[in-house]
Amino acid sequence: MESQPGSEGGRIAAFLVMALIWGLTWLPMKLAAEVVPPIFLALVRFVLAGLCYLAIILPKGISLRLEQPGRVIAASLLITTGSYSLLFWGVAHSPTGLSAVVNLALMPIFVILVGALYGQERITARRLGAIGLGVAGLLLLFSGRTGAAADGAALGLAAVAAGTLSYAWGAVISRPLMRSMHPLALAFWETSLGALALAPVSLLVEGYDSWRLSALADGRALLGLSVLVLGGSLGAFTIYLWLLREWGAFRAGLYAFVSPVVAVAVGVAVAGETFGRPEALGMSVLLAATALALTDGRRVARSSP
Numbered sequence: 001m002e003s004q005p006g007s008e009g010g011r012i013a014a015f016l017v018m019a020l021i022w023g024l025t026w027l028p029m030k031l032a033a034e035v036v037p038p039i040f041l042a043l044v045r046f047v048l049a050g051l052c053y054l055a056i057i058l059p060k061g062i063s064l065r066l067e068q069p070g071r072v073i074a075a076s077l078l079i080t081t082g083s084y085s086l087l088f089w090g091v092a093h094s095p096t097g098l099s100a101v102v103n104l105a106l107m108p109i110f111v112i113l114v115g116a117l118y119g120q121e122r123i124t125a126r127r128l129g130a131i132g133l134g135v136a137g138l139l140l141l142f143s144g145r146t147g148a149a150a151d152g153a154a155l156g157l158a159a160v161a162a163g164t165l166s167y168a169w170g171a172v173i174s175r176p177l178m179r180s181m182h183p184l185a186l187a188f189w190e191t192s193l194g195a196l197a198l199a200p201v202s203l204l205v206e207g208y209d210s211w212r213l214s215a216l217a218d219g220r221a222l223l224g225l226s227v228l229v230l231g232g233s234l235g236a237f238t239i240y241l242w243l244l245r246e247w248g249a250f251r252a253g254l255y256a257f258v259s260p261v262v263a264v265a266v267g268v269a270v271a272g273e274t275f276g277r278p279e280a281l282g283m284s285v286l287l288a289a290t291a292l293a294l295t296d297g298r299r300v301a302r303s304s305p
Contacts, residue, residue: 014239019255021236023262026096032224033092035215037206042088046195049233053188067180078170080194085201086163094156095273097264102160104256105286108293109134110168130292137286
């Protein structure tokens, strides 16, 4: 996507499309996980996404040379393997709207914490406030969840939070690679290498059954993979990279306030997910924490299905 003078309206429209897509990916992911085991679903998603990236990269003549292969492998294991195995499993066991809130609201906070350990971020008073609000928001989200079914949902949300931390860690160690590798080349390697490592994780956790391949032809699986690969990986992520160049990280990162609201609304309206006072309060506090983190003027990473 190329920048055009006077095209601010086009950039705003693209931003809204991106935020809408990332808000709409959560429910199809959960529906697909009803017929395909979630980690295996993540494996198929990233194999397909890697092939799509390759189809874009080769005609453009973008170099696929690996810079700092050890760092690329580590980032791939964190961003794709660790993050999305936990994320897909967590979404399969918890409400999609709350999963989106936990993932998108915690991302800038975790990037700050991990970035500080690597000397990339500073812990300021504003950021300490963001971290405190983030913890309070999580406690509110979990406060109304008791009983066997609720405990299962709480475990799913905990897995989403752990997956978010894994992604943030990988994003931090990926930053130096952005100076020497094309973003699409880096996305290809992190997607493909991470998918390769998802195979043994799926076998270890979910076992193997030949029916899984035929289950991919189920309408729910096809819908989920189409939305995740074409919408999330190729469509929305391409827009995000463009907006990073046009607007910078702060304005592009404002999707973190729009996408969770979309995900919650879709989950309540379509799937009948519960969204009561504890969830509303927890979501409000988590989004306030996100606002504190984003308005500190530093870069944060993207995460989304």
